[in-house]
Amino acid sequence: xxxxxxxxxGLARSLSLKKRRSCAGNSGGREAVEAMAxxxxxxxxxxxxxxxxxxxxxxxxxxxCSKRGEKGVNQDCCIVWEEFGCQEDMMFCGIFDGHGPWGxxxxxxxxxxxxxxxxxxxxxxxxxxSLDPDLDLDSDKKLNRFNIWKHSYMKACAAVDQELExxxxxxxxxxxxxxxTIVRQGELIFIANVGDSRAVLxxxxxxxxxxxxxxxxxxxxSLPQEAERIIQCRGRVFCLHDEPGVHRVWLPDEESPGxxxxxxxxxxxxxxxxxxxxxxxxxxxITSKDQFVVLATDGVWDVISNQEAVQIVxxxxxxxxxxxxxxxxxxxxxxxxxxxxxxxDISAIILYFHxxxxxxxxxxxxxxx
Numbered sequence: 001x002x003x004x005x006x007x008x009x010g011l012a013r014s015l016s017l018k019k020r021r022s023c024a025g026n027s028g029g030r031e032a033v034e035a036m037a038x039x040x041x042x043x044x045x046x047x048x049x050x051x052x053x054x055x056x057x058x059x060x061x062x063x064x065c066s067k068r069g070e071k072g073v074n075q076d077c078c079i080v081w082e083e084f085g086c087q088e089d090m091m092f093c094g095i096f097d098g099h100g101p102w103g104x105x106x107x108x109x110x111x112x113x114x115x116x117x118x119x120x121x122x123x124x125x126x127x128x129x130s131l132d133p134d135l136d137l138d139s140d141k142k143l144n145r146f147n148i149w150k151h152s153y154m155k156a157c158a159a160v161d162q163e164l165e166x167x168x169x170x171x172x173x174x175x176x177x178x179x180x181t182i183v184r185q186g187e188l189i190f191i192a193n194v195g196d197s198r199a200v201l202x203x204x205x206x207x208x209x210x211x212x213x214x215x216x217x218x219x220x221x222s223l224p225q226e227a228e229r230i231i232q233c234r235g236r237v238f239c240l241h242d243e244p245g246v247h248r249v250w251l252p253d254e255e256s257p258g259x260x261x262x263x264x265x266x267x268x269x270x271x272x273x274x275x276x277x278x279x280x281x282x283x284x285x286i287t288s289k290d291q292f293v294v295l296a297t298d299g300v301w302d303v304i305s306n307q308e309a310v311q312i313v314x315x316x317x318x319x320x321x322x323x324x325x326x327x328x329x330x331x332x333x334x335x336x337x338x339x340x341x342x343x344x345d346i347s348a349i350i351l352y353f354h355x356x357x358x359x360x361x362x363x364x365x366x367x368x369x
Contacts, residue, residue, distance in 0.1 A: 029120065030120060033116045033119050033120045033123075036119070037081075037115070037116055039086075040083065045081060046079065046080070046081045046082075047064055047078075047079070047080045048077070048078070048079050049078075050064050050065045050066055050324070051063075052064070052319075055082045058083075058091075059353065059354065059355060060082065060091045060184065060351065060352065060353070061319055061351075061352040062080045062082075062091070062093060062349060062350065062351045062352070063319060063320055063321070063322045063323035064078050064323050064347075064348070064349050064350075065324040065327045065347065066078060066327070066345070066347035067327050067331065067345070067347070068345055069299060069345040069346065070343045071342050071343075071344070071345070073104050074345050075098035075103040075107055076096065076097050076107065076297050076299070076345040076346070076347035077095075077098070077104075077108050077111050078095050078096070078111070078347055078349055079093070079115065080093050080094075080349065080351075081093075081115055084115070084119065084183065085119045085122070085123070087185075089186045090183065090184065090185045091183070091184045092115050092118075092119075092181065092182070092183050093181065093182045093184075093295060093349050093351055094179065095180050095197055095295045095297060095349055096110055096111050096178065096179050096180075097178045097195065097196075097197055097297040097345070097347070098175065098176070099176060099259070099260075100171075100174050100257070100267070101171065101174065101175055102172065102174075102175035103176065103177060105170040105175070106164065106170070106172050106175050106176055106265065106266045107177040109167070109170075110164065110177050110179055110265050113163060114156065114157075114160055115181075117159050118153060118156040118181075121151075121152040122148065122149065125152045125155075129144070129148060145185070145188065146188075146190065146281075146283045149185075149281065149283070150190075150281040153190075153281045154279070157192070157194060157265075157277055157278065157279050158277070160265060160277075161265050161266075161277040164265055164266055165266075172265075172266035172268060173266075173267075173268045173269050174257060174267070174269055175266055175267070176264040176265055176267035177265050178194055178195020178197050178265075179192075179193075179195060179197075180193050180195065180198070180199060180216065180295055181193075182199065182351065184286075184351070187285060187286045188284070188286065189283065189284050189286060189293070190281065190282075190283050191215050191216060191281070191283070191284070192279040192281045193216040193217065193219065193263075193280050194219070194265065194277055194278070194280075195261045195264050196218045196220055196260070196298050197297045197301075198300075198301050198306075199215040199216045199293055199294065199295050200212050200213065200214050200294045200296075200309055200310065201284070201290060201292075201294075202290070202291045202310040202313065202314060203287075203289050203290045204289040204290075204291065205289075210310060210311075210314050211307075212306035212307050212309065215284065216280065217280060218298070218301070219261055219280075220260065220261060221237045221247040221248060221249050221260070222237075223262065226262035226263075227247070231274070233274035234274075235249055235252065235270060235273030236249070236250040236251070236252060237249060237250070246260060247260075249261075249274065249275060251270060251273060252273065257269055257270060259275065262274070262275065263275065263278065263279075264277060265277045286353050290353055291314070292313060292314075292350055292351060292353060293350075293351050293353075294349070294350055295348065295349040295350075296326070296346075296347065296348040297345065297346065297347045298344065299330060299334075299344035299346035300326065300327070300330045300347075300348055302334075302338070303330055303337050304326070308329075309326060312325055312329050313325075313326055319352060322350045323348045323350045326348045327346050327348055330346045330348075331343065334346075
């Protein structure tokens with residue numbers, strides 16, 4: 001266990017007997033993780049609605065805001081879990097954008113199951129890796145840590161989608177959700193994206209300006225590699241006459257469901273025709289130049305650019321109000337840019353990396369007031 005702790009910068013804390021007893025009793029597997037989640041909720045380490053998470057002694061500060069659009073019930077939902085897996089240097093953030101008649105139920109179900117499934121698979125993968133005699137854990141710490149998280153995410157997303165299909169409380173055949181999640185572990189972040197929500201990092205350039213770095217790909221059917229997969233699976237990709245430029249996914253012989261994303265949980269009506277729930281998993285090492293990351297649903301990015309989002313957040317002096325201000329700016333942008341179109345649900349999470357004041361750079365932005 002000492003070798004393991006040295007290799008993974010404190011990963012063993014979540015697996016130590018003392019921690020396991022204090023967090024989850026003597027049970028293992030699913031029961032242990034559920035007990036961790038219950039304990040975290042009791043200690044106010046989990047936020048599922050708008051608000052902030054700021055645990056004493058933590059390097060993290062997160063602000064969350066979600067606003068219902070004009071299409072009915074809010075199908076966006078979020079979660080922030082501080083001390084993820086009972087580990088002081090870990091945090092989980094997730095933002096989910098449901099669609100279809102039961103999309104709000106699908107989004108909430110994935111929000112509840114994703115963190116626990118990921119945590120369970122991460123712990124199991126660590127144990128498997130430590131028992132592999134052919135794996136040199138000291139060869140490349142960051143690489144192996146990334147491979148473990150990627151493997152854990154792949155297994156977790158497959159399990160979540162399978163469980164979603166088997167449940168019978170609501171219809172996920174014609175409804176689904178996107179999922180954009182981040183795990184911060186010390187000075188590394190691991191990003192997993194299923195769908196068209198987006199993560200944008202704010203970092204300080206060499207000339208001192210605060211600039212955006214897009215960390216994820218918007219998985220839209222218009223992307224050549226996504227369209228190719230869908231077409232090879234006999235699905236169709238095209239735009240409606242009254243929506244030029246908006247590519248959607250359609251069944252081979254029906255004018256449905258018309259999904260505007262190429263990856264999602266649920267939506268089993270098109271899972272055999274190219275829609276997948278496989279995440280793109282990436283990592284980034286956080287430096288002193290990296291200030292915060294914005295996770296937001298497409299309701300933000302449809303009307304706010306990456307640079308505008310960074311400017312809005314960085315110019316908000318009260319960090320606790322940064323997510324709310326970004327959402328409010330997106331609402332106003334919808335009214336200006338999308339007149340006559342029903343506003344989408346709008347949600348954002350702002351995860352700050354440092355306790356020190358931001359190096360703020362105000363950009364000239366003409367479209368956000």
